[in-house]
Amino acid sequence: MYFLGIDGGGTKTEFLLVREDGCTVSRRRSGTISYKQIGMEECITLLKDVIGSMLEGIEEEVSICLAFPNWGESRENDALFAGRLSEISRHPIQVVNDCAAGWAGSLALQPGINLVSGTGSIAYGERADRKSARAGGWNDVFSDEGSCGWLGRRTLELFSKESDGRVEKGCLLNLMREHFQLESDIDLIDIFDNRLKGNRTKIAELQKILLRAAVDGDAAAQGMYEEAAKELALIVCAVYDKLEFEGTVPVSYSGGLFHAGDLVLKPLQEQLKEKKIRFQIPRFSPAQGAVLLAAEQGGKTEQELDSIMSVLEMQG
Numbered sequence: 001m002y003f004l005g006i007d008g009g010g011t012k013t014e015f016l017l018v019r020e021d022g023c024t025v026s027r028r029r030s031g032t033i034s035y036k037q038i039g040m041e042e043c044i045t046l047l048k049d050v051i052g053s054m055l056e057g058i059e060e061e062v063s064i065c066l067a068f069p070n071w072g073e074s075r076e077n078d079a080l081f082a083g084r085l086s087e088i089s090r091h092p093i094q095v096v097n098d099c100a101a102g103w104a105g106s107l108a109l110q111p112g113i114n115l116v117s118g119t120g121s122i123a124y125g126e127r128a129d130r131k132s133a134r135a136g137g138w139n140d141v142f143s144d145e146g147s148c149g150w151l152g153r154r155t156l157e158l159f160s161k162e163s164d165g166r167v168e169k170g171c172l173l174n175l176m177r178e179h180f181q182l183e184s185d186i187d188l189i190d191i192f193d194n195r196l197k198g199n200r201t202k203i204a205e206l207q208k209i210l211l212r213a214a215v216d217g218d219a220a221a222q223g224m225y226e227e228a229a230k231e232l233a234l235i236v237c238a239v240y241d242k243l244e245f246e247g248t249v250p251v252s253y254s255g256g257l258f259h260a261g262d263l264v265l266k267p268l269q270e271q272l273k274e275k276k277i278r279f280q281i282p283r284f285s286p287a288q289g290a291v292l293l294a295a296e297q298g299g300k301t302e303q304e305l306d307s308i309m310s311v312l313e314m315q316g
Contacts (some may be wrong), residue, residue: 005290010119022311059173063298065102105289118255233271
């Protein structure tokens with residue numbers, strides 16, 4: 001038996017195939033499978049092609065868990081997508097929202113909360129009785145607070161303010177000028193309209209420039225990471241309260257924003273210090289989390305799942 005875990009995010013998709021003993025067979029990476037960004041037809045085609053190539057020549061049973069970035073957010077599209085799963089693979093596919101794979105990986109299927117802050121932001125938690133709850137991640141226009149996409153938009157905002165002199169000029173100003181090779185700051189309007197075109201991935205990548213500015217001492221840029229931490233804390237607290245946890249709750253995290261390290265983690269921990277929360281480093285990646293959900297779906301016992309986890313840890 002094989003387990004295929006697929007972690008679909010707003011920017012990239014990770015495919016991980018492992019044997020029943022937990023040994024990795026193959027890995028693949030593609031762009032996003034979000035139908036909101038690439039359309040339903042391209043999403044179906046991409047999944048079919050990658051899964052087909054990864055499972056070519058495998059006759060044994062394969063349990064697949066697809067952590068889908070849009071799942072559970074549109075009844076109509078959920079039904080449409082579910083009705084086409086047989087086109088993607090002849091093997092059974094369990095579809096979950098991508099935040100569930102983040103939880104399954106970071107906490108190794110144990111009760112607690114996982115916070116995702118990548119292109120978008122969302123928190124997902126489960127109790128021991130498998131009751132679950134999520135918060136955040138409604139939409140990239142009016143939600144996703146504290147994410148790379150949210151900070152990317154704030155980066156553009158801060159650049160305009162520093163250029164105008166509405167706030168104190170910091171090093172972000174020159175970093176953005178160099179990045180976009182601006183002859184005039186106002187040229188950024190044309191770049192936004194015609195090059196960025198509202199693309200979530202491209203806008204989220206601007207957070208990397210904000211991070212450089214923050215590391216180089218731009219006070220306004222540093223303040224934005226503190227604002228992001230406040231927003232992310234609200235998301236975590238919402239899940240914490242919905243699930244009415246008893247005792248200390250482990251909270252882990254995943255997503256590109258956390259490459260900022262203490263710039264976001266320290267203020268986040270400060271915001272949550274009144275809650276009975278214990279932060280912990282993610283044990284497994286979201287793709288590995290999808291593998292664990294696939295193994296669980298495949299009927300593996302708790303002892304067998306522990307054995308798979310041990311092998312996954314040894315492989316890194």
